[in-house]
Amino acid sequence: MTLMDGIDFRSGGARLVSLASAVPPHRMNQSDAAQMACKVFSGRFGNYERMAPVFETAGIRTRYTVEAAEWYLSGKLGWPDRMKAYLRGAEALFIDAATRALDAAGLAASEIDAIVTISSTGIATPSLEARVASRMGFRSDIERVPVFGLGCAGGVSGLAVASRLAAARPGANVLMVAVEVCTVAFRGDQPTKANIVASALFGDGAAACVVRAGEGGLARVEGSGQHMWPDTLDIMGWDVDANGLEVIFDRSIPPFVEEKVRPAVEGILGRIGVDAASVDRFACHPGGAKVITALESALRLPQGTLDHERDVLSDYGNMSAPTVIFVMERLLKAGLPRRTVMTAMGPGFSCSALSLVT
Numbered sequence: 001m002t003l004m005d006g007i008d009f010r011s012g013g014a015r016l017v018s019l020a021s022a023v024p025p026h027r028m029n030q031s032d033a034a035q036m037a038c039k040v041f042s043g044r045f046g047n048y049e050r051m052a053p054v055f056e057t058a059g060i061r062t063r064y065t066v067e068a069a070e071w072y073l074s075g076k077l078g079w080p081d082r083m084k085a086y087l088r089g090a091e092a093l094f095i096d097a098a099t100r101a102l103d104a105a106g107l108a109a110s111e112i113d114a115i116v117t118i119s120s121t122g123i124a125t126p127s128l129e130a131r132v133a134s135r136m137g138f139r140s141d142i143e144r145v146p147v148f149g150l151g152c153a154g155g156v157s158g159l160a161v162a163s164r165l166a167a168a169r170p171g172a173n174v175l176m177v178a179v180e181v182c183t184v185a186f187r188g189d190q191p192t193k194a195n196i197v198a199s200a201l202f203g204d205g206a207a208a209c210v211v212r213a214g215e216g217g218l219a220r221v222e223g224s225g226q227h228m229w230p231d232t233l234d235i236m237g238w239d240v241d242a243n244g245l246e247v248i249f250d251r252s253i254p255p256f257v258e259e260k261v262r263p264a265v266e267g268i269l270g271r272i273g274v275d276a277a278s279v280d281r282f283a284c285h286p287g288g289a290k291v292i293t294a295l296e297s298a299l300r301l302p303q304g305t306l307d308h309e310r311d312v313l314s315d316y317g318n319m320s321a322p323t324v325i326f327v328m329e330r331l332l333k334a335g336l337p338r339r340t341v342m343t344a345m346g347p348g349f350s351c352s353a354l355s356l357v358t
Contacts, residue, residue, distance in 0.1 A: 014163040015217035016356060017173075017210040020100030021326050022093050023064035023316065024204050030060050036069060037199045040188040051193060054200045059289030059310060063203030063317035065183045066093075072186055082184040082244045086122030087131070089181045093206035094128050095135060097322075098177050101208035109136045111173055112210075114143035114165050118158035118178040118321050120151050120238075120347075121185060121245070128179060151236065152285050153226075153346025154178050154321030155207065156354050160224035162211045163354075167221075170213040179206040180320040185238075185245040194249040201288055203317030207325030219336060223272030224354035227264035232349035253287065253345075254294035261298040261351060265343055268353040279355075280337030282306070285324040285344035286313040295343075308334070321346075 034055035042048045065072075066089025094117075102109060115129045115138070124131065127146035129138070145165070150157050155178045162176035182202035187195045211221065234250040266276045284295050286309035296303050308330040316326060324344050331340065342354045 013213050014167040014211055014221040015214065016159075016219045016221060017212050017217045018101050018104035019207065019209040019218070019325055019329060019332070020097055020104055021205065021207045021322065021329055022096035022100060023206075024066040024089055024093060026065045026068050028063050028065055028069065028203075030055055030058070030062065032069065033063065033199065036073060037196060039073065041191050041196055048196070051196045054197055057289065058200045059292070059313050060201070060317045061314045064205060066181050066204050067183070072183070072188070076189055076243065078243050083122055086181045086184045087124060089184075089204060090119060090122060090124065090128055090179045090206075091132050093179050093181070093204070094132050094177050097179070097206035097208040098136060098175060101175065101210050105173075105210040107173060107210065109138050112138060112142060112175045113169065113172040114145065114162075114174045116158050116162045116165070116174065116176040117144070117146045118150060118154035118176070119146075119180060120149055120154060121180045121182050121320065129177070149347065150321065151346035152287060152318070152320045152323070153344045153348075153350055153352040155285065155324040156224070156342045156344040156352040157226065157346075158321065159209055159211070159221075159342070160352065160354050162209065163221040163224065166211045166213050172212065174211050175208060176211065177206065177208045178321040178325065180204065180322055182318070182320055185247060187244065187246050189243060190246055194247050197249060198247040201318045203319050205316055205319035205322045205326070207322035207329075209325065218332060219340070219356040219358045222274065222339070222355040222357050224352070225268035225271055226350055226352045227268060228348045228350040229260060229264075235347075235349040237347040254290040256349070257291055257294040257345070258298045261295065261343075261345070262300070264351045265299070265341070265353050268351075269341065269355065272355065274339070274341075274355050279339050279341045281331065281340045283324060283327050283331055283340055283342045284309050286310065286327065287318055287345065289313065
């Protein structure tokens with residue numbers, strides 16, 4: 001079995017030991033976000049009245065942001081302003097989520113042997129785990145694996161990377177932290193359809209997991225894999241200009257999901273020896289209300305099945321990579337079934353999937 005065939009962990013026994021989530025301090029109601037967007041875009045985007053209902057149809061009630069509302073209305077923000085906000089917010093979120101996951105696992109930071117850091121919404125060199133190492137209490141010999149560019153798929157792919165590290169080193173404690181500060185990419189200076197949708201959809205947050213090979217834990221990582229569709233680089237991603245990152249939404253994602261996702265997920269599961277019919281629950285990244293409905297159709301689930309996904313979207317918005325871990329957190333509280341498959345889509349355009357068994 002090669003990397004292209006998916007990763008089967010059944011012999012290695014990597015296990016999910018704990019997971020936790022964190023959000024920044026500023027809570028924003030969707031109605032307030034709609035008013036802010038109206039101030040920014042209504043006089044500069046010709047068809048804004050036609051776009052404005054996206055704030056009502058996005059399926060979002062509240063979101064959390066690293067900066068207060070005034071920051072986003074403060075005028076033209078350049079790279080330095082956005083990256084300072086990213087670093088402040090991302091470091092605080094990293095520490096909060098990681099500390100919660102360590103506490104849930106009964107571990108001290110000094111007992112972590114490797115860290116996988118997932119983030120695609122800002123540039124940090126040194127990377128985030130290095131920036132917070134002394135505050136967290138990580139050892140000087142810790143292995144660091146910072147990963148950039150996975151976008152919304154990062155939560156699932158990051159957990160897969162952490163699980164491979166844990167399976168390769170029995171007894172090692174591996175921490176995965178996904179941190180996204182999506183709101184620093186809000187672009188009032190670019191009155192485009194994609195930016196209006198982004199301002200209606202994205203929030204900030206972080207999630208962390210501890211994985212270790214051995215017995216016990218919340219669930220065993222059964223296997224994982226990815227699928228990347230050719231000639232789809234224009235579906236989702238970032239454009240980079242002098243003032244920051246600008247979101248790319250160049251194609252309608254829900255129809256693509258409805259047509260393409262099931263064969264991709266079945267292919268990943270087949271490569272790790274899992275029958276799709278044996279999956280008791282799919283835990284999906286809630287990219288948006290229409291995406292959730294498209295996922296239910298694609299995966300042949302009764303409409304309404306992805307209830308936790310809708311609730312997370314409503315309470316937090318789309319936080320990119322960490323969001324699927326928020327879904328898993330709710331599933332754990334409700335009680336995991338025997339087999340749960342986590343899925344998420346991201347730039348590339350790609351799909352990641354990871355199977356957990358209890």
